[in-house]
Amino acid sequence: MKHRLTIHFPSEAVHQPITYRLAVDFDVAAKILRAQISPNRSGTMVVELSGDIDELAAAEHWLEGIGLELDRAQGEIRIDRERCVDCGLCTSVCPSGALAIGLPDWRLGFDAQRCLVCEQCIPSCPFEAINLVLTTRC
Template identity: 75%
Template sequence: MKRRLTVHFPRESVHLPITYRLAVDFDIAAKILRAQIAPNQSGTMVVELSGDIDELDAAELWMERQGLRLDRVPGEIRIDPEHCIDCGICASICPSGALRFESASQRLRFDAPRCLVCEQCIPSCPLEAISLVLES
């Protein structure tokens, strides 16, 4: 099973070897999708965790006990093909490359598995063709 989380590190926790502990103690593979963590400052990391569901639950509980705040990615990004005009504005600000403009075909391409659900693309769309669809 896979889960995407945003992990918020308080100043006193940035030194913790989180991904190492996840691998060794919980047999969880942690794929860091984006991180902004500086020594002696707070930080944020978007990570995709893969492993057994019980181990994922235990790992999340352990991280919270280490003083980390966890946010699950709330849903997925959807693009309405009826409203999208393939302008590519959203692709220019997409940090993961999930949205990309193919100049040869003059079309916007969306690679959903690469999407971080950071929502930066939503306000960039002039026609409001991009939305966050929440999980039920």
């Protein structure tokens, strides 16, 4: 089973070996999708955790127990085709290649299967045509 989380680190927790502890103590793999963490400052990390459902629950409980804030909201990226002008600015920041300009028509293409929901494309769009639509995980 997989869970996607956004983990918010307070400044006193950024030096902890989170992904190592998840692997060793809980047998949970952590795939880091996006991270912005600086020494002695707060940070944010978007991760996809995979493992047994009980181990995932225990790992998330442990993360909260050490003072990390978890955002469990799930969502998907949506492109508003009425606002999009196919400028391609978002393609330059997309780490997975989910956003690409297609030839020969030079139109923006979006492959939702490749999307990591890292949200880097949202602020890059000058026309505010890219949005995160949230859904709640059960």
